[in-house]
Amino acid sequence: MHTTNTQNITSWFRSVTAIHKPASIEEVRALVQVARQTKTPIYPVSTGFNWGYGSRSPITDQCALVDLSRMNRILNADEISENNPVAVIEPGVTQGQLYDFLQSHCPGLGFNVTGSGRDTSIIGNALDRGVGYQGPRSQDIFALEIVTGAGELLQTGFRRLGTASPLAHSHPHGLGPMLDGLFLQGNFGIVTSACFRLLPRRPVNVALSLSVRNEQVLPDFINTLARLKRENLLPAVTHIANRARSLSTLNFGMVSYLENDCGLGHDAAMAAADQASSIVAAGEWTCLTSISGNKAQVKAVLQEVRGRLKKFGYLKVITDQRLDLAFALTHALRLLPLMRAHAAAISAVRPLHRLALGEPTDIPVKNLLWAFGEPEKPAVALDQSHCGLLFISPALPSDGILASRILDELKRIAVRFQHTLYITINIETETALAAIINLLFDRRSDEEIRRAHACADALLEYIHEQGLELYRARADSMEKITARHPDYWKKIRELKQVFDPDNIIAPGRYNLL
CATH class of the missing domain: 3.40.462.10 (FAD-linked oxidases, C-terminal domain)
Structure with a gap:
């Protein structure tokens, strides 16, 4: 039997016997029926870019891969509005696709983005409990449509009432037990579409950054930021990165600016980037978060947050206007080493600032490709790098x-x-x-x-x-995870019998084999 490997950046992978690319629910159901008849396990992926966790590799050999990237429709595209902020999307819909659609058709709406790249699946990330800049993605999806391992079509929540019901795409919970959670990090079926919450764009959006020079204060820093979260002063996710992490997402942007805009050779650009790094990541830990609202709301929150965080260092307030002005000035004076360093830092920060405010970007992935000497490769080729x-x-x-x-x-x-x-x-x-x-x-x-x-x-x-x-x-750690609490995972395995009696959907993924 011919097999295809699923080599990826974890360097752990399993071979698959076939790759199917269905374009409809009917085709997914047909694949499930054939899999049951032939006893061939199938492993569904949305776009396959679950980088660092196994990408599209199954847990076991001899699976057939079900690639859902062709199922990339926004099913209610004509109905999305600021008064109806829900997108009904298929698993092949990517961050970049939805962002571009909203920019063209409803620019007053955005969504909870992640730093994983423009071509990553929204549903795939949410089902694996990815975290966006506004919170856990699992809280953004509801009313799932699923083809179970038994080949049945299941719609959760009030979506079961049908598209004619005004509740089908609006009420997140439905009536009775919520089944949605069974399909998050579950292997009971194949999710073919879901409702995805959209967010209103507020008139004022700012990013906040603060570097902590003294690592001894990190515990108090975390606790202070957590209290601000609990008090809803910082409702977005606050990211606290160590210096190695911060620089790994900035070096490509800084060196590219220094080489392309300043004419420095590679060695000189690397040396200048070291100087620029002290501007954007001065301490061992740097936090990044965002706040939004009207002018008065943002002003009031900033005043309170500044007062709480001033003991840790200087809080930088970042806006598009401030970045544009600062870059125009420092770029014009880039012949001066200090100004050049500032311009390089701003150039690298710009796309990450936009990411924090809801614009997906490939820059974090491009940083990885650059670090391994392959900056010319597109982000989607990361697994081939x-x-x-x-x-x-x-x-x-x-x-x-x-x-x-x-x-x-x-x-x-x-x-x-x-x-x-x-x-x-x-x-x-x-x-x-x-x-x-x-x-x-x-x-x-x-x-x-x-x-x-x-x-x-x-x-x-x-x-x-x-x-x-x-x-x-990760895919390669599933066995270690399920071995820890066997009684719990046995119960999960028993639940799988209800939806997937032949154990054909992703055997071993967040479950016993």
Whole structure:
């Protein structure tokens, strides 16, 4: 039997026997029926760009891949408005596609974007509990349409009432038990569409940034930001990145400006970028968040937030107008080294500022490609690059002291494997944090691959020893996750029998085999 590998940036993958690209619900149902008859497991992916978590690789060999990227319709495109801020989308709809559509058809609306790239699936990310700049993506989708492993069509919430009902695409909960959660990080069926909440664009939008020079104050810094979240002063997600993480998302932009706009050679541009880095990431930890509202609301929130955070350092308020003015001035004076450094920093910050305010970008992915010597490759080719990337993403309580202690030990473990951890702490909800930690390695080196996976395993072992768990898992760690609490996962496996009695949908994904 001919097989195709699903090689990806984790350097862990399984082979698939076929790749199907259905374009409709009917075709998905037909694939499920054939899979049941032939006892062939199928592994659905939206666009397959689940980078750092396994991309499109199944958990087991001998699966047929179901690529849903052709199912890329905005089903209610003619009905979306500021009075009806819901998009009914298929799994192939990407961040870039929806953003461009809204810009053209309803610019008063935006949505909760992530930093994963323009061509990543909205539904795929939400189903794996990705986190956007405004909060957990899982809270943005409701009223799912699913083809179960038994080949049945299931519509959750009030979507079951049919499109003629005014509640079908508006009420998020429905009546009776909510089934939506079973299909988040679940393998009971194939989600073929979902309702996705859109957000009104406010008249004033600003990003806030603050660098903490003294790492000893990190626990208090986290706790202060968490209180601001709980008090709804900073309702968006606050990202707190260590210096390695901040620079990994900025270096490409800074060096590109210095080479292309200033005429510096590569070595000189790298040296100048080091100087520019002290402007945008002066301390070991830098936070980024945003606030929006009318002028009076933003002014009042800024005053309160400044008062709470002034003990940690200077709070930068970033707007498009300020960036444009500062860049025009420093770019004009770029022959002066200090002005050149500032212009390079602003050039790198601009797309990330727009990302924080709701405009998806490929810049974080392009930084990875640049770091591994392949800046000419498009973002969608990341899995075909030399870049190796593993995510370790533990959930943490909203406790700055505990979070800091855990992260310190994780960094010490990484040093044993000659690795630097690239860390972002997300103040995700009122009661919990999420740490997004990644390891980088060169996939051309077998030794680097071995060492990176050994490091990732050691980090996960420590996380488990502390009574903690991941909030999102890689394909290669599913067995380690399900082995921890067998009674719980046996119950999940029993639930799967209701929707997928032949265990043909993504066997082993967030479940026992």
